[in-house]
Amino acid sequence: xxxxxxxxxxPGLPKEIPAGKLIVVEGADGSGRTxxxxxxxxxxxxxxxxxxxxxxxxxxxxxxxxxxxxxxxTLAATTMALLYAADFADQLENKIVPAxxxxxxxxxDRYIYTLMARAIVRGASREYARQLYGFALRxxxxxxxxxxxxxxxxxxIGKYGSLDYWESGMDLCLSRDLFESFFLYQALLSxxxxxxxxxxxxxxxDANRAPETVHEEVQRLVAPLYGRRFVAPxxxxxxxxxxxxxxxxxxxxx
Amino acid sequence: MPDTPSxxxxxPGRLFVFEGLDGSGKSTQAALLGKWLQSNxxxxxxxxxxxxxxxxxxxxxxxxxxxxxxxxxxxLHATDFADRFERKILPPLRAGYLVVCDRYTYTAFVRDAAxxxxxxxxxxxxxxxxxxDRVFYFRVPVAVTLKRKLSSRLKMNYYxxxxxxxxxxxxxxxxxxxxxxxxxxxxxxxxxxHFRVVDATRPVESIQAELRKDLKPMLANFPTGERLMxxx
Numbered sequence: 001x002x003x004x005x006x007x008x009x010x011p012g013l014p015k016e017i018p019a020g021k022l023i024v025v026e027g028a029d030g031s032g033r034t035x036x037x038x039x040x041x042x043x044x045x046x047x048x049x050x051x052x053x054x055x056x057x058x059x060x061x062x063x064x065x066x067x068x069x070x071x072x073x074t075l076a077a078t079t080m081a082l083l084y085a086a087d088f089a090d091q092l093e094n095k096i097v098p099a100x101x102x103x104x105x106x107x108x109d110r111y112i113y114t115l116m117a118r119a120i121v122r123g124a125s126r127e128y129a130r131q132l133y134g135f136a137l138r139x140x141x142x143x144x145x146x147x148x149x150x151x152x153x154x155x156x157i158g159k160y161g162s163l164d165y166w167e168s169g170m171d172l173c174l175s176r177d178l179f180e181s182f183f184l185y186q187a188l189l190s191x192x193x194x195x196x197x198x199x200x201x202x203x204x205x206d207a208n209r210a211p212e213t214v215h216e217e218v219q220r221l222v223a224p225l226y227g228r229r230f231v232a233p234x235x236x237x238x239x240x241x242x243x244x245x246x247x248x249x250x251x252x253x254x
Numbered sequence: 255m256p257d258t259p260s261x262x263x264x265x266p267g268r269l270f271v272f273e274g275l276d277g278s279g280k281s282t283q284a285a286l287l288g289k290w291l292q293s294n295x296x297x298x299x300x301x302x303x304x305x306x307x308x309x310x311x312x313x314x315x316x317x318x319x320x321x322x323x324x325x326x327x328x329x330l331h332a333t334d335f336a337d338r339f340e341r342k343i344l345p346p347l348r349a350g351y352l353v354v355c356d357r358y359t360y361t362a363f364v365r366d367a368a369x370x371x372x373x374x375x376x377x378x379x380x381x382x383x384x385x386x387d388r389v390f391y392f393r394v395p396v397a398v399t400l401k402r403k404l405s406s407r408l409k410m411n412y413y414x415x416x417x418x419x420x421x422x423x424x425x426x427x428x429x430x431x432x433x434x435x436x437x438x439x440x441x442x443x444x445x446x447x448h449f450r451v452v453d454a455t456r457p458v459e460s461i462q463a464e465l466r467k468d469l470k471p472m473l474a475n476f477p478t479g480e481r482l483m484x485x486x
Contacts, residue, residue, distance in 0.1 A: 008372045008374075008375040009372060010323075010325055011323070011369065011370030011371055012323060012370070076337070076341075078336045078340065079333055079336040079337040082329055082332045082379065083333045085329050085379075086326050086329035086330045086332075089323070089325045089326045090321070090323075090326050093325065093326070094323075128378070128381065128382075131375065131378040132378065132379055134375055135325060135375065
């Protein structure tokens with residue numbers, strides 16, 4: 001149905017609304033996104049839901065070319081944005097839509113929003129990015145893991161031993177210094193995510209906290225999609241109640 | 255002396271586009287026009303709708319494996335065009351050249367529409383490409399192009415015949431039907447996009463004369479320069 005896309009209907013999309021749920025986890029590199037996706041997948045499967053997980057740049061069609069282009073820095077901004085869009089369309093049509101049609105839950109580790117943010121900070125207009133990805137399916141839930149740049153920095157260093165060239169936006173020539181570029185780039189991305197947050201109804205989750213705490217809040221957001229009201233809190237056996245650390249229920253957007 | 259910017263795109267160069275079905279004779283005419291402009295001392299840059307290496311490999315592989323859908327087909331060609339535009343069309347346009355394009359965005363508009371893509375969406379993804387100073391549309395009945403195609407030894411390819419759309423199992427029949435769709439789409443946008451429609455069933459010489467006459471006023475005050483010709 002048209003209202004499940006962002007305005008542009010894909011030719012050949014099944015007429016009926018795909019039955020499965022589409023849940024997106026967005027957030028910067030180091031926001032704990034991948035960890036959360038794994039935890040969420042595990043939990044949903046334990047609860048009896050079939051889950052297909054998907055990420056960016058994993059399609060058979062152009063991932064090789066994207067790697068190649070990244071190495072040579074050969075493509076200009078618009079070209080790169082279109083190449084990423086082609087890659088996303090391939091995954092949407094060949095992986096996401098079939099899985100949803102089969103009734104599976106699709107858990108997307110990043111979605112069009114990251115692609116849009118990257119394209120915009122590299123010079124595309126917000127309007128261009130929005131319309132380019134107008135064919136994307138509207139998710140049932142978008143969780144945005146919101147973490148401070150300092151936290152991202154430490155996790156990034158912990159993970160790679162240093163800072164990643166692309167995640168630091170070095171191709172933008174914001175600064176010759178990797179460390180400085182990282183902060184400038186994250187600030188630019190953050191500004192775009194902020195705009196999209198209201199535009200695309202993100203549910204922001206404070207990701208400066210421990211993974212278990214983040215996961216509990218995510219569970220609370222996901223449960224209603226399956227007609228549930230509460231997530232049973234996991235109680236560690238024979239430990240004193242830790243009511244202090246329990247985050248009180250509050251508005252999802254921070 | 256400073257060139258007068260084009261009223262259509264604001265660059266000092268001019269952009270002339272040749273559109274039409276395969277076998278409409280547009281490439282022959284574009285080449286002849288390029289020769290003429292060059293011999294008159296203008297700086298001319300000629301470019302064709304051929305793929306850059308990076309993307310053409312993908313398109314070829316995708317086609318071979320049957321991996322392409324109308325949307326990915328459209329986006330990959332847009333990627334390819336964007337790459338060519340940013341590298342080959344825009345620089346000479348900014349440098350004040352007469353840029354002659356054998357096919358431009360309109361090829362994508364009609365082809366993607368024939369494959370069922372949302373026309374408005376296709377237009378937006380190409381919105382980075384400026385409006386040409388002149389679009390010549392070589393209008394010709396599908397039957398004529400088919401005859402030219404069959405009499406030459408050029409092989410009819412799968413996508414050119416629109417075989418991916420399942421219009422017919424027969425290659426020639428599918429070609430006719432698909433090209434018919436393209437023609438209707440070209441005809442439809444020819445008024446909205448202000449095409450200069452050229453009756454392409456006429457002799458080569460008389461068409462060429464018509465094109466030269468048409469462009470002459472536009473070139474009246476256009477500066478001439480070094481004689482450079484690049485292969486697009």
